[in-house]
Amino acid sequence: MRTNIKMRGAALVAVALMVSLSCGLIEAKAPVTITFWPSSNPQEIEFAKIIVSRWNKNNPGIQVKMEPLPASRSTEEVLLAAIAAGTTPDVCANIYPGAISQYIVGKGLYPHDELPGFYDFVYERSPKEIVDAFTYKDGHVYQIPWKANPVMLAYNVNLLKENGIDPASLAIYSGFLEAAEKLAKDTDGDGRTDQWLYSPSTDVTWWQRFFDFYTLYIAASGGKTLLDSSGKVAFEDDAAVEVFTFLKTLFDNKLVPKGTLIGDQFLGGRIATTITGPYSIPYYDQNAPDGFEYDFIPVPVPDGHKGPVVTYGDPKNIGIFANSKHPHEAWEFVKFIMSKENDLLWLEITSQPPYRKDIVKDPMFAPYFKNNPMMSKFVVQGAYTRGVDDSKHLIEIFDAISKQYDLSCVNSRKTPKNAVRDAARDARDILAGW
Amino acid sequence: MKEAAVEERQQSCFAKLKREFRSSDKVGYIMVLPYVLHFLIFIAYPLVFAFILVFCKWDIVSPMEFAGLRNIERLMRDTTFWTAVTNTLRFLALHIPLQIVLALLIAVVLNGPIKLRSFFRGAFFLPFVISGAVVTILWQQLYSTDAGVFNLVLTKLGANPVPWLTDPSIAIYSIAVMATWKNIGFYIILFLAGLQNVPRELYEAASIDGADKSTQFWKITLPLLSPITLLVVMLSTIGGFGLFIEPFVMTGGGPAESTLSVVLYLYKNAFQFLRMGYAATIGFALALMIFVVTLVQRKLLDVEQPY
Numbered sequence: 001m002r003t004n005i006k007m008r009g010a011a012l013v014a015v016a017l018m019v020s021l022s023c024g025l026i027e028a029k030a031p032v033t034i035t036f037w038p039s040s041n042p043q044e045i046e047f048a049k050i051i052v053s054r055w056n057k058n059n060p061g062i063q064v065k066m067e068p069l070p071a072s073r074s075t076e077e078v079l080l081a082a083i084a085a086g087t088t089p090d091v092c093a094n095i096y097p098g099a100i101s102q103y104i105v106g107k108g109l110y111p112h113d114e115l116p117g118f119y120d121f122v123y124e125r126s127p128k129e130i131v132d133a134f135t136y137k138d139g140h141v142y143q144i145p146w147k148a149n150p151v152m153l154a155y156n157v158n159l160l161k162e163n164g165i166d167p168a169s170l171a172i173y174s175g176f177l178e179a180a181e182k183l184a185k186d187t188d189g190d191g192r193t194d195q196w197l198y199s200p201s202t203d204v205t206w207w208q209r210f211f212d213f214y215t216l217y218i219a220a221s222g223g224k225t226l227l228d229s230s231g232k233v234a235f236e237d238d239a240a241v242e243v244f245t246f247l248k249t250l251f252d253n254k255l256v257p258k259g260t261l262i263g264d265q266f267l268g269g270r271i272a273t274t275i276t277g278p279y280s281i282p283y284y285d286q287n288a289p290d291g292f293e294y295d296f297i298p299v300p301v302p303d304g305h306k307g308p309v310v311t312y313g314d315p316k317n318i319g320i321f322a323n324s325k326h327p328h329e330a331w332e333f334v335k336f337i338m339s340k341e342n343d344l345l346w347l348e349i350t351s352q353p354p355y356r357k358d359i360v361k362d363p364m365f366a367p368y369f370k371n372n373p374m375m376s377k378f379v380v381q382g383a384y385t386r387g388v389d390d391s392k393h394l395i396e397i398f399d400a401i402s403k404q405y406d407l408s409c410v411n412s413r414k415t416p417k418n419a420v421r422d423a424a425r426d427a428r429d430i431l432a433g434w
Numbered sequence: 435m436k437e438a439a440v441e442e443r444q445q446s447c448f449a450k451l452k453r454e455f456r457s458s459d460k461v462g463y464i465m466v467l468p469y470v471l472h473f474l475i476f477i478a479y480p481l482v483f484a485f486i487l488v489f490c491k492w493d494i495v496s497p498m499e500f501a502g503l504r505n506i507e508r509l510m511r512d513t514t515f516w517t518a519v520t521n522t523l524r525f526l527a528l529h530i531p532l533q534i535v536l537a538l539l540i541a542v543v544l545n546g547p548i549k550l551r552s553f554f555r556g557a558f559f560l561p562f563v564i565s566g567a568v569v570t571i572l573w574q575q576l577y578s579t580d581a582g583v584f585n586l587v588l589t590k591l592g593a594n595p596v597p598w599l600t601d602p603s604i605a606i607y608s609i610a611v612m613a614t615w616k617n618i619g620f621y622i623i624l625f626l627a628g629l630q631n632v633p634r635e636l637y638e639a640a641s642i643d644g645a646d647k648s649t650q651f652w653k654i655t656l657p658l659l660s661p662i663t664l665l666v667v668m669l670s671t672i673g674g675f676g677l678f679i680e681p682f683v684m685t686g687g688g689p690a691e692s693t694l695s696v697v698l699y700l701y702k703n704a705f706q707f708l709r710m711g712y713a714a715t716i717g718f719a720l721a722l723m724i725f726v727v728t729l730v731q732r733k734l735l736d737v738e739q740p741y
Binding site: 080084399410414 | 496578579
């Protein structure tokens with residue numbers, strides 16, 4: 001009887017051991033899963049699908065699950081909500097540096113500089129000044145520089161030629177205004193102007209100002225942004241007044257449309273120029289009508305401007321979130337995204353230049369630039385770009401500028417000088433916190 | 435001694451409640467549980483939380499800070515908020531009368547013996563059930579100063595194009611017309627229901643007494659529809675104060691803040707600037723305004739009819 005009990009006990013222990021061993025083995029073999037949120041535009045999803053599939057094939061121990069960023073008005077709203085709710089992914093490849101402070105204050109991002117070999121990797125890939133520019137004031141790096149989209153002025157080659165306009169004349173405000181006079185006309189005789197040189201947005205949504213006032217301000221000021229290094233308002237200056245005056249003249253003289261135009265009017269041949277980034281190249285190539293020719297030049301600057309034209313860089317970076325249970329594995333995946341091969345794949349699919357040193361001279365990228373000469377212009381312009389200031393109040397400051405742009409430039413209710421003064425005053429109030 | 439008596443009373447009260455609960459039918463509690471839960475989770479909790487936010491500074495990601503009355507102080511001196519209030523009132527000043535007059539006229543016509551009556555009833559109701567964003571985008575194209583259909587017709591007729599959404603003195607009224615077109619179907623249905631409840635014999639008696647159609651409308655139809663009119667006015671007011679999707683999609687609050695509504699301003703503060711405490715304060719101020727305005731409307735319009 002006793003032997004029987006002993007045997008039963010031994011059997012139970014053996015079974016328990018086997019179960020726990022097999023569980024351990026299963027656990028050891030179970031792959032780590034990382035969630036990856038890329039931007040939700042078709043080109044970036046295509047890139048993400050390819051790299052995730054390649055990664056998963058070669059890394060059975062670290063599997064990546066790709067989910068495009070949830071739909072919303074902006075990525076920033078989605079990420080903030082996710083940080084607040086604790087539902088962030090491990091990696092996101094669409095981090096806008098202008099919102100980084102909010103993510104950091106919310107303890108949402110991982111201090112990437114603490115990851116093994118971080119500086120070796122980023123300094124090998126990107127220029128040091130770029131990495132330094134994205135280093136937070138506490139000395140940590142919460143975002144990995146990934147890509148920039150320097151904005152330039154795209155123009156319709158044939159439309160300018162037909163109207164006797166030399167694209168080089170658009171480089172300065174006086175030439176631009178002269179060309180705008182020539183092009184603004186009623187071409188179908190219905191009594192309404194239906195052709196213009198340029199169409200600045202009349203939408204007051206804050207981010208619209210990236211592609212008119214802000215880009216032009218960076219160019220006019222020789223590379224200044226809205227705040228100085230101590231975080232104080234720096235845009236109450238002559239450059240801002242010149243930009244407001246330039247835009248106001250276009251609206252006051254009816255040289256630009258003052259409302260929403262249906263469809264893409266640049267490809268439709270009704271607008272001869274538009275401020276945009278390199279991401280428009282594949283779009284234009286796919287959607288342009290037969291015979292449509294386009295090219296890019298730097299954005300216009302005030303007459304008498306000296307030195308290279310600096311523009312808005314529209315940077316987007318990659319971040320690993322503090323909530324990640326596997327930051328080291330996530331870092332391995334991020335390094336894969338930013339590898340040379342994948343940077344080339346990225347460039348081929350999206351036409352967005354990565355922050356990679358000497359990219360034009362690199363033999364691996366040379367055939368790409370030979371086949372895509374327009375992209376070389378953006379890479380050259382990429383050396384003269386500015387991003388956005390690091391302030392958690394940036395959206396509100398842009399909103400204050402947008403309000404004055406609307407009042408002064410679009411609706412002519414204020415002088416440019418007063419509008420800039422009031423925008424700066426509002427921005428100071430916003431920075432003061434209440 | 436007194437404390438002991440109070441305690442005893444409390445205990446007996448509690449015991450009574452306990453007895454009542456034990457003897458009651460438990461199925462009733464289960465039946466009301468879904469609503470109670472819905473109320474607690476989706477109404478009571480957000481309301482209490484929003485009220486707490488009025489006295490706090492919170493940007494969703496950082497810890498909440500107590501701010502005392504600073505949000506209310508800010509509201510008092512915030513000129514943009516008062517611009518938004520004025521814009522909303524300007525919107526209501528056109529939207530409510532236009533909606534009532536048109537809805538009533540169309541309801542009277544649709545209540546009469548006309549051909550394709552069911553089709554027209556359906557057609558007028560259709561915009562009400564179409565997504566607000568879709569309707570707004572369509573009207574944005576119609577209103578376009580340089581490429582819109584309205585201005586095309588005007589220029590064909592020899593008139594100057596109208597800057598429907600780009601002139602600060604016109605834009606809010608353009609939105610009011612669009613909102614009226616979108617919502618009128620619902621109010622037509624309300625008036626139709628009211629018209630069908632007016633006793634036929636009143637019209638017959640009035641006809642015998644020699645009253646013409648116009649007199650019948652002013653002396654019988656309109657007075658008997660006053661409860662429905664009150665309902666329409668109150669619902670239009672509440673809906674009008676909630677103006678959001680139209681300026682959000684069409685104008686973003688411009689030109690020159692002329693279409694910035696209170697709810698759009700609230701949205702911007704909450705979800706663009708992450709000033710949750712201030713947004714909650716705007717929300718409570720709006721609720722208070724709606725309460726006061728509807729109370730005044732009720733006092734003025736809720737008159738007993740002699741019939």
